[in-house]
Amino acid sequence: MKLWGGRFSKKTDRLVEDxxxxxxxxxxxxxxxxxxxxxxxxxxxxxxxxxxxxAQQLVEGLQSVLDDIECGKVEFEIDAEDxxxxxxxxxxxxxxxxxxxxxxxxxxxxxxxxDVRMYLKGEIKEIIxxxxxxxxxxxxxxxxxxxxxxxGYTHLQKAQPITFAHHLMAYFQMFARDIERLKDCYKRxxxxxxxxxxxxxxxxxxDRDFVREQLGFAQISANSLDGVSDRDFAVEFCAAASxxxxxxxxxxxxxxxxxxxxxxxxxxDDGFSTGSSIMPQKKNPDVAExxxxxxxxxxxxxIGLLTVLKGLPLAYNKDMQEDKExxxxxxxxxxxCLLVFAPMIKTMKVNEQVMLRGVTxxxxxxxxxxxxxxxRNVPFRQAHEIVGKMVLYCExxxxxxxxxxxxxxxxxxxxxxxxxxxxxxxxxxxxxxKVPGGPAPQAVRKAIEAGRAYLVELKxxxxx
Ligand code: ARG
Numbered sequence: 001m002k003l004w005g006g007r008f009s010k011k012t013d014r015l016v017e018d019x020x021x022x023x024x025x026x027x028x029x030x031x032x033x034x035x036x037x038x039x040x041x042x043x044x045x046x047x048x049x050x051x052x053x054x055a056q057q058l059v060e061g062l063q064s065v066l067d068d069i070e071c072g073k074v075e076f077e078i079d080a081e082d083x084x085x086x087x088x089x090x091x092x093x094x095x096x097x098x099x100x101x102x103x104x105x106x107x108x109x110x111x112x113x114x115d116v117r118m119y120l121k122g123e124i125k126e127i128i129x130x131x132x133x134x135x136x137x138x139x140x141x142x143x144x145x146x147x148x149x150x151x152g153y154t155h156l157q158k159a160q161p162i163t164f165a166h167h168l169m170a171y172f173q174m175f176a177r178d179i180e181r182l183k184d185c186y187k188r189x190x191x192x193x194x195x196x197x198x199x200x201x202x203x204x205x206x207d208r209d210f211v212r213e214q215l216g217f218a219q220i221s222a223n224s225l226d227g228v229s230d231r232d233f234a235v236e237f238c239a240a241a242s243x244x245x246x247x248x249x250x251x252x253x254x255x256x257x258x259x260x261x262x263x264x265x266x267x268x269d270d271g272f273s274t275g276s277s278i279m280p281q282k283k284n285p286d287v288a289e290x291x292x293x294x295x296x297x298x299x300x301x302x303i304g305l306l307t308v309l310k311g312l313p314l315a316y317n318k319d320m321q322e323d324k325e326x327x328x329x330x331x332x333x334x335x336x337c338l339l340v341f342a343p344m345i346k347t348m349k350v351n352e353q354v355m356l357r358g359v360t361x362x363x364x365x366x367x368x369x370x371x372x373x374x375x376r377n378v379p380f381r382q383a384h385e386i387v388g389k390m391v392l393y394c395e396x397x398x399x400x401x402x403x404x405x406x407x408x409x410x411x412x413x414x415x416x417x418x419x420x421x422x423x424x425x426x427x428x429x430x431x432x433x434k435v436p437g438g439p440a441p442q443a444v445r446k447a448i449e450a451g452r453a454y455l456v457e458l459k460x461x462x463x464x
Contacts, residue, residue, distance in 0.1 A: 003085050003103075022321050023076045025328065026083045032118035033083050033111070034066045037091075039214035040106055040194060049105060049204050054098050061095035062087075082321075083115070084108045105206050107198035109228040109316040114194045116324070118215065120237060123331045124186045128464065130338040131179050131244070132455055135172055137342045139451050141350075142168040146441040146448075149426045150265065150355035151364055158362030161426045164350060166439035169447050174247040176454060181240040183464040189233040192217035196227030199315035229315045231305070234327045238302035241330040245295040248337055252288035255348070259285050264354045269347035272340075287344050291337045298333050301326040356426065361400055363391050365424040368432070369401055372423050376415045386413050 002008065038059050045055025065087055068074050080086040085108070092099030145164035152162035192215060195201065195208035201224040208220045221227035258265035268285055276282035305326045308319050366387050373383035387401075390412050394401060402424055409416040422428055434440035437447070 003080075003088060017078060020081065020318070020321075021078045022082045022324065023078060023080065023086055025325050026112075026321075027076050027086070028328065029083050029115040029119055030069050030087065031066070032115040033087050034062050034069075036111065036114045036118065036194065036215065037087065037102060038062050039211045041102055042214065043207050043210050044101070044104055046210060047205055047207055049206070050098075050101050054101060057095050057098050058091070058102050061091045061099060064094060065090050082108070082112075084111050105197070105202040105204035106194065107196075107228070109198050110194050110196040110224075112320075113196070113228055113230070114192065114215075116327070117189050117191065117193065117217075117233065120189050120233065120327070120331075121186065123335075124182050124189065124237065124464065125462075127241075127244075127331070127334055127338065128179055128182050128458075130335060130342075131175050131182075132458060134338060134342045135175055135179075135451065135455055137346050138168050138172045138175070139448055139455075141165075141345065142172070142444065142448055145350060145352075146444055147427075148350065148352045148355060149359055149430055151358045151362065152439070158358070158364045160367055160433075161359045161364050161429045162439040163430055163441065163444060164352075164355060165441070165444045165448070169444060169451070171247065171251055172447075172451050175244070176451070178240065178244045178247065179458065181243065182237075185233060185236040185240050186464040187218070188236060190218040191221050191233075192219065193221045193227035193230075196221060196224035199225055199228055225315045229312070229317075229320070231309055231320065231323050234323055235302070235305055235309070238298070238305055238326065238330045241298050241334045242295075242302050244334055245291075245298045245337065248341060249292045249295040251341075251345075252285075252292040255288040255345070256285045256292070259288075259348075263358075264351055265358070266351060267349040268344065269349070272344040272347060287340055291341065294333050294337060298330050301330040301333075359426040363394070363401060365401055365426065365429050366391055368424045368429045369420070372420055373413060373415055378413065378415055383413075 002012070041050075041055045041058035041062070044050045045052045050058075065074075068090070074090060076083070076086045077089070080089045088099065088102060091102065142165040145168070148164040149161055150164050150167065151158045152160050152167070192208070192212040194211050195206055212220050221230070255266065255268070257263055259268050268283070268287075270283070272287050273283045274286040276284065305323055308322045308326075312319055369390070370380065370383040370387040373386060374380040378386070390401060390404065390409075393408075393412075394404065402421055406416065406418055406420075409420060423432075431440050434443050436443060
């Protein structure tokens with residue numbers, strides 16, 4: 001007999017039973033569901049809606065359901081549809097008639113909204129911690145490579161010299177924004193919807209604030225229709241997760257490029273690479289490729305969720321049951337990727353000499369040669385033109401700028417003096433870019449210090 005079977009004279013068709021049941025995936029909410037029910041039961045007792053003794057029996061019964069689930073004694077039933085009705089059914093089998101009082105002044109609509117919010121709050125915290133771990137790794141690596149000069153690119157063409165530390169710190173900034181986005185999303189997830197009922201609240205004299213406090217929420221939802229139909233927080237999470245994945249994917253793409261024979265900037269550790277079943281020489285960056293590939297899944301989760309919600313009239317609609325798989329998939333995927341990413345970059349070997357070699361030969365110091373002239377009163381546009389001609393000449397001769405003799409240089413501009421050679425050496429080109437936010441070691445050291453302070457503060461406050 002269904003928990004809602006009263007007005008039905010016929011059994012649910014077997015096909016429908018399978019079709020509408022969500023227990024296969026929402027069973028992961030068992031803990032939140034039971035915690036929520038315990039708080040609800042205590043509140044019902046305190047308010048005299050049921051007796052204190054009945055409340056006590058419900059809480060103890062729920063604890064015993066929890067214990068059974070956690071030691072693997074429970075087989076969930078498709079017939080009981082979802083986690084909410086499974087728990088209620090098992091509870092009632094345990095405690096008898098009083099179990100049937102648990103659902104007083106509550107609906108599965110506010111119950112499921114509560115469970116998902118509780119679940120996501122926990123996951124957001126975990127993901128922030130994983131991101132913080134990745135940030136630590138980036139800082140450590142950056143600290144080691146403050147002086148490791150490498151080519152910086154635009155259009156994937158050599159552009160200006162930077163350091164590996166500076167490149168890594170760019171990702172540090174991205175993941176710091178991701179943390180801030182999650183903290184912000186947490187605020188809107190931290191809203192307690194129970195008491196919204198099916199859609200129009202309840203006639204019982206419940207104490208919503210008591211439940212809020214028991215469950216550690218910051219506030220209660222302000223409108224019962226919105227309380228059951230709001231999934232903005234899940235969308236926001238999937239959007240934040242999409243950005244995390246996008247950042248991981250861009251770094252993955254660079255790792256894949258850098259580990260190619262053509263670049264050889266890094267060598268991935270054997271533990272984080274895989275081989276080929278046919279080509280004996282192969283060592284593939286599969287982890288980075290999979291992260292890049294899984295980014296598409298998470299974007300899919302976001303778009304799927306947005307699409308499910310777009311046409312829904314207020315308040316609850318069964319379409320909303322489709323929110324869970326998307327959300328769970330986004331959570332699982334982001335966590336898996338973050339977990340494997342930090343050790344992958346921690347263990348990779350950085351080929352400093354190859355990076356440095358990459359700086360020579362591509363006219364990567366051309367801007368610095370133009371800046372040299374401009375600093376000596378040649379208008380920059382004109383300096384640009386002069387150095388452009390030098391590059392053309394060098395290309396024809398198969399030379400680099402620093403290989404030009406001082407006579408040749410003076411032929412392009414009399415302003416050139418012997419100190420030009422020093423000014424356009426890769427190390428000097430980097431060291432001169434000491435503006436805040438620039439790649440000079442002293443500027444990057446400051447960025448690393450600020451990054452460390454940010455993480456210390458984040459870990460100390462845990463205010464999300
Ligand atoms: N399993 C449902 C879900 O995930 C719970 C809410 C069901 N409510 C309803 N009125 N059928 O959305």
